[in-house]
Amino acid sequence: MKTEMLVDEAIEELQNKINDTAIIACSGGIDSSVAAVLAHRAVGSLLHCVYVDTGFMRKNESSEVTEMFAEMGIDLKVVNASKRFFSSLEGVTDPEEKRKIIGEQFIRVFEEEQKICGAKFLVQGTIAPDWIESGGGERDVIKSHHNVGGLPEDVDLDIVEPLREFYKDEVRAIARQLKIKSSERQPFPGPGLAVRVLGDLTESRVEACREACHIVETRIRESALAGECDLPWQYFAALLPVRSVGVHGDTRVHGETIVVRAVTSIDGMSAKYSPIPHKVLASISTEITNALKGQVNRVVYDITHKPPGTIEWE
Template sequence: MILVLDFGGQYNQLIARRVRENHVYCEVHPHTLSLDKIREMAPKGIILTGGPNSVYKADSASCSPELFELGIPVMGICYGSQLMSHLLGGKVATAPTSEYGKTEVTIDEQGSKLFQGVDKKTICWMSHTDYIAEAPAGFTVTASTPVCPVAAMENAAKNLYATQFHPEVMHTVQGKTMLKNFVYEVCGCAGEWKMDSFVKTTVEELKAKIGNGRALCALSGGVDSSVAAVLLSKAIGKQLTCVFVDHGLLRKDEGDQVEAVFGPNGSYDVNFIRVNAKDRFYAKLAGVTEPEQKRKIIGEEFIRVFEEEAKKIGAVDYLVQGTIYPDVIESGLGKSAVIKSHHNVGGLPDYVDFKEIVEPLRLLFKDEVRAAGRELGIPEYLVNRQPFPGPGLGIRIIGEVTEEKVKIVQEADAIYREEVAKAGADKNLGQYFAALTNMRSVGVMGDGRTYDYAIALRAVMTSDFMTAESAQLPWDVLQKTTTRIVNEVKGVNRVMYDCTGKPPATIEFE
């Protein structure tokens, strides 16, 4: 097992995901975890994450210097590297030149275990305003950039390694190799952890936790909630009731598709209830334009609907949700900065009328959820379904949500997905969809003036949904999609394509 100590950065759980890619189990814990607990856990290695603070400030997150004397290999990343330097006698200061984004790093010590198989010059992701001005005694500088003299350092005798850059993000071209080297070459891990062990352990834990209790699953029909539902059905069977709330913010025909899979004539032997709550959600969202407020309204209304359904079927002890790691991180739980609230994490109201919320996928990334789905025998077409946010089209409509706008984006999105799939351009896409901007512009159609909405098309390539690159879709696909949307969707006279990656943007619009 590799232990990740969290100092509050945005990519902390992504480190765990990268470690697990090497079939090594990994847990993330706060940096305040005691030395006694660490000794008890006996990890094969420890990784210190990034964070938003300066290590030399009195109130900054820190750890005991004794951590580096436990005889356990330690790797510091970004803030973690600076903290290692600071606690062991090096010098950390405000950098004369900050670095952010893709940066060419020179590997100065290719004999390092960490950099085996890494090119002498390699592209890495930097994100720092402080830097290590002087490495501690006993450390060798192993990598540098023109403005960062200590881009990496190590004390190989003590198995202490540090990188100023982020090897965990996809923008660091050979980052996976570096982390694999740390896990295998430095820590000596065996690589025996597989998804089947997660599924088996989770089912047993759910049986023990819920016992004879009853659970209500928030089923959207997406990958996450579907995998959560099947996990629960294997654990507690008919003690589970799946409630599907059609909030009127789903993709075109999606409500009927979900019912076809999980309903009375579907593939799974579960109690299934469909609640058509479109009017209720639209009324709550009337006049609301602020994204966070929309998310929280939708999240609270979800919970209220579930509470009502729970009362109809009798006492229900647990609410099951398909929350996954990226939801947790972006909602700013712990010390990470809030990017946006997810309806099933930061968007929950203060009072929830259930004994407890159960989130069996909370420690998994999207690709791991899909792997768990396959392990559970869920059909491939459902496992590979592209993500859809809990707030639905409510966050793909900029500004106020109305029934008219929902209809526009549903039709445009259906056309876009159809044309992309028809052209076979969806093979390497992590997510693609149409969104409705709040911009109206002048156009000309049939020799007449129009003043209608602009649709924005988005498509990204990503393996983890923490970082993403905008996809370069074939121009003929975009042209055909544009023509069809403008011709077939009333109220639209302009179509644009979003070329922004994540960061700086998020994948969803709000």
């Protein structure tokens, strides 16, 4: 089916489902952005777009998302809830529990926003891999997604998921059809850096992961533009609670480990690790350990395909 027809059908379906005020979480990622634009075209001012700064966003993410929605002519309300999220996740290290708590906190934020705008519907950017990995149908749970498995049972909103049956490559095609700026942005997990920081979610550890992710994204993008490598489908850093002995100058350090992950994929259901040149990886390693001196002293590269590993570490 042509992308233009998919867009028309999605808008018509949203018009049939939403007959009152709706609210949507806009992270700036491709899934939520496509869902927001489709819903906005379907119901206009009935849609209230909310961006929640959880404290687990990428570097400069909040300003970039605000600018992108302004360019599309869609009003966006920004809610800074970072203290709330950090507080609720204090001491939590289990990845499934993290995702459940993040999902619940997201909904609680929206319930508060719901009281302000009177929303009856919650539009979500759930795509097929989300509910498949969350145990949709007869499948086992691989990992819960905060907009699938993390929803509390007492949520008082009708859920609308216009992208539920689509895969990532199809969503990208729809985004290009809608001329969304984020159509070529790499995927970013709903829980953000919270699932890229393994172990305790302290502000200093999250900030270290944020800086490492920024370095990885910048250097790989620059290398691809220079023709040194192909641009991967997704590329990022994760912080591991694995300490090892290292040396900075003449000083012994006992720092943590950053793992660099880059994969090629079409729809996210399967993926191959990207063969990033050693020269590029060495540059990334040097920059990360210099930027995070004393905190991180070892950088490794993940060469695991999906399956057996998932793309994100948690």
